[in-house]
Amino acid sequence: MKFADLISDVFLNLTRKKMRTTLTMVGVVIGAVAVVTTVSLGHGLSFFLDQQVRAVANPLTVEAWPKKGGSPNRAARGMFKNIGKAPQEIKKEKEDEFFGALKIKTIENEMVEKMREIEGVERVQPKVFVLARSVQLDDDTREFDTIVVPWIDAGAQVLSTGPGFSSIDAHECIISEAYLESMGFERLDQLMGRMVTIRVTEHPMFALVGRGGLDSSALEKIQSIATLLKDPPKNRVRMVFSLFFLLRDLANSEELKAMAEPEGEPVEFRAKVVGISKKGLLTNIVYVPDGFAIQMGRVLFNNQEMYTEKNWGMGMVLLAKSKEDVPRVKAAVKALGFRAHTMEDLIGKLHDFFATLQSIMVLFGSIAFFVATFSIVNTLLMAVVERKREIGVLQALGATRAHILKMFACEAAAIGLLGGILGGLFGWVMAQAGNAFSHYKWGHIIGSADLFVMPGWLFPVLLVFTTLLGLVAGVYPAWRASRLDPVAALRYE
Amino acid sequence: MAAIETENLTRIYRVGDEEVRALDGLSITVPEGALAAVVGPSGSGKSTLLALLGGLDTPSAGRVSVHGDALERMTPEQLAAYRLNSVGFVFQDFFLLGHLTALENVEVPLKLASLERKERRARSAELIELVGLGHRGGHFPNQLSGGERQRVAIARALANQPRLVLADEPTGNLDEKIGREIIETLVKLNAEQKMTMVLVTHNPEVAARAARQFRLGSGKLVEETVQE
Numbered sequence: 001m002k003f004a005d006l007i008s009d010v011f012l013n014l015t016r017k018k019m020r021t022t023l024t025m026v027g028v029v030i031g032a033v034a035v036v037t038t039v040s041l042g043h044g045l046s047f048f049l050d051q052q053v054r055a056v057a058n059p060l061t062v063e064a065w066p067k068k069g070g071s072p073n074r075a076a077r078g079m080f081k082n083i084g085k086a087p088q089e090i091k092k093e094k095e096d097e098f099f100g101a102l103k104i105k106t107i108e109n110e111m112v113e114k115m116r117e118i119e120g121v122e123r124v125q126p127k128v129f130v131l132a133r134s135v136q137l138d139d140d141t142r143e144f145d146t147i148v149v150p151w152i153d154a155g156a157q158v159l160s161t162g163p164g165f166s167s168i169d170a171h172e173c174i175i176s177e178a179y180l181e182s183m184g185f186e187r188l189d190q191l192m193g194r195m196v197t198i199r200v201t202e203h204p205m206f207a208l209v210g211r212g213g214l215d216s217s218a219l220e221k222i223q224s225i226a227t228l229l230k231d232p233p234k235n236r237v238r239m240v241f242s243l244f245f246l247l248r249d250l251a252n253s254e255e256l257k258a259m260a261e262p263e264g265e266p267v268e269f270r271a272k273v274v275g276i277s278k279k280g281l282l283t284n285i286v287y288v289p290d291g292f293a294i295q296m297g298r299v300l301f302n303n304q305e306m307y308t309e310k311n312w313g314m315g316m317v318l319l320a321k322s323k324e325d326v327p328r329v330k331a332a333v334k335a336l337g338f339r340a341h342t343m344e345d346l347i348g349k350l351h352d353f354f355a356t357l358q359s360i361m362v363l364f365g366s367i368a369f370f371v372a373t374f375s376i377v378n379t380l381l382m383a384v385v386e387r388k389r390e391i392g393v394l395q396a397l398g399a400t401r402a403h404i405l406k407m408f409a410c411e412a413a414a415i416g417l418l419g420g421i422l423g424g425l426f427g428w429v430m431a432q433a434g435n436a437f438s439h440y441k442w443g444h445i446i447g448s449a450d451l452f453v454m455p456g457w458l459f460p461v462l463l464v465f466t467t468l469l470g471l472v473a474g475v476y477p478a479w480r481a482s483r484l485d486p487v488a489a490l491r492y493e
Numbered sequence: 494m495a496a497i498e499t500e501n502l503t504r505i506y507r508v509g510d511e512e513v514r515a516l517d518g519l520s521i522t523v524p525e526g527a528l529a530a531v532v533g534p535s536g537s538g539k540s541t542l543l544a545l546l547g548g549l550d551t552p553s554a555g556r557v558s559v560h561g562d563a564l565e566r567m568t569p570e571q572l573a574a575y576r577l578n579s580v581g582f583v584f585q586d587f588f589l590l591g592h593l594t595a596l597e598n599v600e601v602p603l604k605l606a607s608l609e610r611k612e613r614r615a616r617s618a619e620l621i622e623l624v625g626l627g628h629r630g631g632h633f634p635n636q637l638s639g640g641e642r643q644r645v646a647i648a649r650a651l652a653n654q655p656r657l658v659l660a661d662e663p664t665g666n667l668d669e670k671i672g673r674e675i676i677e678t679l680v681k682l683n684a685e686q687k688m689t690m691v692l693v694t695h696n697p698e699v700a701a702r703a704a705r706q707f708r709l710g711s712g713k714l715v716e717e718t719v720q721e
Contacts, residue, residue, distance in 0.1 A: 398577020
């Protein structure tokens with residue numbers, strides 16, 4: 001039989017029991033809708049954030065962070081990975097992996113010198129944290145929340161209007177376009193040249209870094225927890241309770257409470273608005289020159305030696321001369337024994353995160369596919385029984401086993417294909433509805449960007465997948481049909 | 494040359510622990526172009542013989558040769574090809590496909606033989622005309638009378654110009670008058686198209702039209718009558 005005839009017969013057979021075919025398809029449709037919407041969302045979000053990061057982050061910077069020590073994450077991992085285990089011997093090469101090894105490590109001057117010598121590096125400066133409490137226009141009583149970012153961290157696309165900074169230490173700022181509305185202006189030039197006050201506060205947690213690490217009673221409590229974990233009582237319930245109480249005490253300790261609240265009066269920095277930055281996801285950004293940011297950063301740590309040769313802090317930022325230099329600089333930073341991050345790494349992590357998220361969501365969608373498989377198998381097995389005599393007639397007329405097998409397998413594949421097409425279309429409609437909703441709800445944040453973006457490969461891949469799914473589901477019923485004894489099939493009532 | 498030759502043809506079925514010998518060492522010969530009738534009481538092995546001659550079933554022992562092809566040695570695929578190209582079946586219950594029109598039913602074997610659509614259409618129209626149903630080609634089986642359905646089944650059996658037509662009680666579900674017409678059609682086709690025809694029937698009147706009659710009893714040949 002010609003393939004075209006087989007296909008036309010297959011579709012004719014499927015239309016014979018429209019309701020059943022439709023119901024069988026529902027599982028595939030649901031699965032396809034779930035996959036299309038989740039993949040579109042993941043893809044759209046990933047693309048959107050990619051664009052956002054590219055718009056605001058500096059592609060020329062390489063951040064250097066110490067590999068050993070200083071990582072609260074690593075300490076936390078050290079704490080949790082030993083839960084329930086017998087106490088571990090601390091081996092020299094793995095000493096940083098234990099909870100008790102928590103120490104905040106700053107970068108040595110010698111290393112900073114070496115970073116400056118790396119080929120392709122234009123400038124090296126400390127990674128500055130500024131904990132700004134507010135920004136306030138002169139002649140205005142209102143204070144607005146803000147995130148102060150050193151200019152080195154900003155991408156070239158950030159500046160919307162204005163001449164930019166006059167020098168690295170200038171007391172100037174570039175303020176987000178989003179403030180325009182909050183502050184009650186209509187035009188960008190109404191903000192240009194105005195003076196603002198940025199209030200920066202000290203924070204005890206960072207002050208500890210400024211002093212060189214934890215040396216308080218809180219640390220003792222933390223050590224008690226570590227001891228408990230390293231030498232846990234046999235009774236696990238008791239251990240959990242002891243841990244609970246120790247953690248509660250720690251949380252209630254005066255020092256940690258003090259950490260939670262900034263101390264003292266904020267320090268005020270006055271700056272002139274010399275530029276307006278484009279509105280991004282983070283609307284409350286105020287960019288400041290790097291030297292000015294360092295001054296603000298010292299307040300946070302309550303340490304005037306911070307970000308100098310005496311204390312470079314926990315991380316450095318290396319500005320490469322060109323994009324081409326970035327990989328080389330990154331490799332050199334790694335060779336010095338540091339962890340190195342670039343904007344592309346951050347974007348890569350974002351993509352990885354969304355890829356993982358998508359996989360998980362697709363997995364949930366696959367549950368519908370899994371159920372659909374059984375539905376197709378069930379329908380076709382019923383069809384084989386119902387059409388037993390028809391199969392016998394076809395065999396009597398000269399149909400081979402292969403023909404019968406192909407006919408049923410193709411019917412199953414067609415259910416998958418049709419389900420995929422319908423599900424894909426519904427999914428696309430859902431994605432468009434999602435976009436319309438997100439524009440309506442978050443249009444002020446995301447602008448005209450679509451959060452649901454259906455990648456070009458998705459529809460064809462979906463159709464191939466659902467068709468194969470149907471085909472796989474159809475194999476057993478088709479095989480059963482092809483193995484029917486023609487004499488028995490013809491006698492079947 | 495003999496169209497059909499069987500030698501010690503035996504078919505044994507197992508029903509639980511019991512062995513049922515549906516055919517038990519049957520040896521018959523049907524000459525090329527002959528009209529043969531197989532008669533006998535229910536359970537005598539008539540339909541089993543037809544299934545073996547049509548390659549729907551395979552013998553437990555013995556030989557069955559049709560136009561020189563030893564069916565017992567054929568693989569399932571070869572048997573399917575044999576059924577497609579060399580045999581036409583006419584059943585008591587017509588066995589038309591209910592979702593297809595008369596013309597489309599006739600087209601099924603032509604489709605299986607991979608004929609082009611245009612060719613198929615022309616051939617099926619010709620066959621429907623041949624059985625006198627030219628005006629009913631677009632009707633579905635449930636819109637046709639029993640006699641008309643059987644005519645469609647005959648047209649379908651002739652689709653691939655088989656050398657052998659096997660009819661299992663073709664008048665069994667028809668009233669006498671219509672049954673007679675169907676037999677006349679078959680006899681006429683046998684005479685005009687020179688195809689070998691084997692009819693299984695209970696009806697002595699029908700059997701009397703055949704050049705050869707094989708009377709079966711308990712799977713064995715009881716009597717063979719040859720009309721001159």
